[in-house]
Amino acid sequence: MSQVMGVQPVLQRSYRMMLMPAVLAVLIFAVLPLLGMFVLAFTSFDLVKGWDTGFTLKNFVKLTDDKRFIASIWVMLSLSVFGVIAQVAAGTAIAVGLEKIIPRWRFLRGIFVVPFVVPHVAVALVWLSLFTPTLSPINAFFDLFGITVPALLTTRWGAISAIVIADTWASFPFVMLLILAALQGISSDLDEAASIDGASKIQVFWRITLPLLKPALLMVALFRFIETIKHFPLIYVMTNGGPGRATQATNYYAFIQTFQNSKVSYGASIAVFLFIFAAAISFWVARMNARISDA
Amino acid sequence: MKTQYARRLATAAMVSVTTLVPAYAADVDVLLFGMPYTKGLAALEADFEAETGLTANIEVVGQNVFENRITLSFTGKTGDIDVVHTPVIQVQRWVEAGWLQPVTDGVAGMNDKDDILAGPLDAYLVNGDYWALPFFAETGMMSYRKDVLEAAGFDAPPATWEEVLAFAKAAKSDDMAGFAMRAAPGQGFNMFVFPMIMRGYGGKFFADYPTDLTPAINSPETLEALNLYIELINEYGPAGGGNFNFSEIAAASQAGHLAMFVDGTSIVAQSLDPAKSQVLEHMAIAPVPAGPAGRSPTIAVHGLGVPADAPNPEASFKFIEWATSPETLTKIAIANAYPDFTRASVAADAEVLAKYEAINPDFLDLRVQMLNDAIGHYRPLLPQWPEIGASVGEHINAALNGLETPEEALEAAEAEMIEIMAE
Numbered sequence: 001m002s003q004v005m006g007v008q009p010v011l012q013r014s015y016r017m018m019l020m021p022a023v024l025a026v027l028i029f030a031v032l033p034l035l036g037m038f039v040l041a042f043t044s045f046d047l048v049k050g051w052d053t054g055f056t057l058k059n060f061v062k063l064t065d066d067k068r069f070i071a072s073i074w075v076m077l078s079l080s081v082f083g084v085i086a087q088v089a090a091g092t093a094i095a096v097g098l099e100k101i102i103p104r105w106r107f108l109r110g111i112f113v114v115p116f117v118v119p120h121v122a123v124a125l126v127w128l129s130l131f132t133p134t135l136s137p138i139n140a141f142f143d144l145f146g147i148t149v150p151a152l153l154t155t156r157w158g159a160i161s162a163i164v165i166a167d168t169w170a171s172f173p174f175v176m177l178l179i180l181a182a183l184q185g186i187s188s189d190l191d192e193a194a195s196i197d198g199a200s201k202i203q204v205f206w207r208i209t210l211p212l213l214k215p216a217l218l219m220v221a222l223f224r225f226i227e228t229i230k231h232f233p234l235i236y237v238m239t240n241g242g243p244g245r246a247t248q249a250t251n252y253y254a255f256i257q258t259f260q261n262s263k264v265s266y267g268a269s270i271a272v273f274l275f276i277f278a279a280a281i282s283f284w285v286a287r288m289n290a291r292i293s294d295a
Numbered sequence: 296m297k298t299q300y301a302r303r304l305a306t307a308a309m310v311s312v313t314t315l316v317p318a319y320a321a322d323v324d325v326l327l328f329g330m331p332y333t334k335g336l337a338a339l340e341a342d343f344e345a346e347t348g349l350t351a352n353i354e355v356v357g358q359n360v361f362e363n364r365i366t367l368s369f370t371g372k373t374g375d376i377d378v379v380h381t382p383v384i385q386v387q388r389w390v391e392a393g394w395l396q397p398v399t400d401g402v403a404g405m406n407d408k409d410d411i412l413a414g415p416l417d418a419y420l421v422n423g424d425y426w427a428l429p430f431f432a433e434t435g436m437m438s439y440r441k442d443v444l445e446a447a448g449f450d451a452p453p454a455t456w457e458e459v460l461a462f463a464k465a466a467k468s469d470d471m472a473g474f475a476m477r478a479a480p481g482q483g484f485n486m487f488v489f490p491m492i493m494r495g496y497g498g499k500f501f502a503d504y505p506t507d508l509t510p511a512i513n514s515p516e517t518l519e520a521l522n523l524y525i526e527l528i529n530e531y532g533p534a535g536g537g538n539f540n541f542s543e544i545a546a547a548s549q550a551g552h553l554a555m556f557v558d559g560t561s562i563v564a565q566s567l568d569p570a571k572s573q574v575l576e577h578m579a580i581a582p583v584p585a586g587p588a589g590r591s592p593t594i595a596v597h598g599l600g601v602p603a604d605a606p607n608p609e610a611s612f613k614f615i616e617w618a619t620s621p622e623t624l625t626k627i628a629i630a631n632a633y634p635d636f637t638r639a640s641v642a643a644d645a646e647v648l649a650k651y652e653a654i655n656p657d658f659l660d661l662r663v664q665m666l667n668d669a670i671g672h673y674r675p676l677l678p679q680w681p682e683i684g685a686s687v688g689e690h691i692n693a694a695l696n697g698l699e700t701p702e703e704a705l706e707a708a709e710a711e712m713i714e715i716m717a718e
Contacts, residue, residue: 047366134550154535242479244689245693260685
């Protein structure tokens with residue numbers, strides 16, 4: 001560890017000691033399991049057949065030829081791309097609305113945060129009943145006017161939309177909070193100058209606020225993208241991967257292989273793929289972000 | 296200085312370990328997952344001690360926690376579980392993995408062995424040994440609305456799947472679904488019920504189980520059954536029926552929006568629950584419908600087994616014998632919603648009879664009749680079943696919801712079965 005500049009050597013040691021718990025926690029709870037995952041992915045561990053600890057690449061070879069795995073990537077990308085677009089759009093719209101357009105309604109911020117603190121399993125149960133026509137108040141309401149709302153969860157794109165909707169409801173507050181923070185960092189002088197020059201509120205938003213929010217939007221989209229890759233409770237509770245396999249995202253498929261089919265090493269190789277995929281996306285976004293900041 | 300730190304750390308660690316981890320002083324540590332029986336059993340811990348002088352620690356956890364706990368315990372060979380909840384659907388896999396020890400000698404030594412229902416007990420006979428004693432046997436039944444049946448002009452509940460179709464057609468209206476059955480994919484969901492139709496039409500999973508394990512699900516018989524299942528749910532089922540599981544079915548029936556459904560006895564019992572059903576006076580039950588090849592009610596059996604590394608198998612078996620004894624089962628049947636007992640003599644108990652006859656006079660008799668008609672390998676008893684069941688269930692669900700044609704679904708299901716069996 002390098003010396004902290006301008007701090008007395010005696011303090012240096014105690015600073016390091018104070019850092020130890022955090023370092024240990026990261027080592028034990030993040031680095032070790034990650035190493036374990038790699039070890040599993042390059043060996044053959046099947047709960048029923050036992051553990052063959054010899055090095056092998058067969059899990060990864062099998063991945064390239066596994067139709068269910070490849071289909072699961074498309075499911076994951078659909079859920080992530082549509083989910084991130086919906087959440088970022090909704091979160092930004094509400095944040096800008098509350099901060100710039102109708103500041104009187106700022107007190108609503110507290111209410112909008114509520115969905116964010118609800119555990120995902122509870123979110124899933126609520127939306128499952130909303131999307132089950134026989135239980136749903138939405139269907140009951142439209143039935144009054146003789147309109148039949150179709151059952152979302154029994155079609156491929158319906159089920160994907162249902163998960164995206166539930167996830168958007170639960171996660172837009174996260175986007176909203178981060179964008180609100182970013183908005184507070186933008187000087188109001190710019191808005192004022194623009195409006196004095198005759199720009200409308202909408203022009204101010206498109207020409208001034210949005211460009212300045214770009215780095216924050218990229219960061220928040222990245223956070224949400226990585227979170228949506230980890231989709232599990234919504235799928236498990238709302239669709240169980242169905243109809244057919246239409247909502248078996250890659251993460252869910254890793255769960256099936258590991259815990260349902262007992263193929264721990266194969267499941268770990270899928271997890272390694274997800275890890276590398278998420279890392280690559282993060283790296284790419286970080287580079288893009290740096291380019292935007294430099295410009 | 297450093298050694299002092301280390302010593303302090305070690306002391307702190309030891310103190311926290313000894314205070315946080317409760318001392319398991321019990322002679323028999325039992326791990327179960329939540330069902331009416333297991334909850335009832337946990338309340339009787341003291342009875343076991345009074346009767347045998349041994350102490351028991353009965354832990355009832357959620358099913359997913361259970362899976363994690365036993366996987367750790369079995370693969371780590373920790374020997375910390377003396378008696379384990381053993382679903383029959385898992386027993387082949389556990390036996391192949393060497394996770395259980397046989398209880399054959401204990402069973403041979405029981406003098407009231409004949410009182411145990413033969414079907415559920417034989418489900419635990421693998422490679423010539425018994426691996427658990429059953430405490431729960433659920434089978435299939437039909438629940439239907441008498442008033443809707445009469446209004447539709449029928450004088451008896453449908454006895455065949457063809458008649459189910461006719462009744463569903465006649466019963467269907469804007470606020471009444473004609474028929475419902477589990478549709479959500481899963482070996483314990485749609486694959487718990489679909490084989491009732493499949494086997495009724497002569498369809499089967501394998502060419503000749505257990506001697507010839509060539510996958511044979513892609514047959515004209517299964518296709519006919521699948522088409523009927525799809526027509527029943529999509530044409531006459533509730534809106535969104537293609538994603539229904541047992542809880543949605545029970546809720547629709549209790550709310551009075553469902554003319555008829557076929558499911559396990561525990562779900563049928565929920566449709567007869569006075570506290571929940573809004574149409575209780577109209578509810579009636581009937582046998583599982585038959586097809587051209589006969590009747591094949593679903594069956595699910597749970598039991599108690601002994602892990603391979605349990606240190607004291609005699610004590611373990613003593614617990615199992617007590618927990619599945621007529622006295623214990625009777626107590627639980629009276630105190631809990633537990634009509635799924637596995638001893639014939641429990642059904643003869645006056646208090647048990649009175650309790651379940653009050654719900655429905657035919658319930659217990661019909662249950663025994665269905666259990667007698669059920670085949671033990673309704674879902675094939677193979678270590679690969681959990682994977683096969685999941686895979687086939689996904690294709691059945693895909694066909695139901697139009698993602699695949701029925702022909703494609705069966706072809707793909709058979710191809711995947713071949714792959715899984717070859718591994």
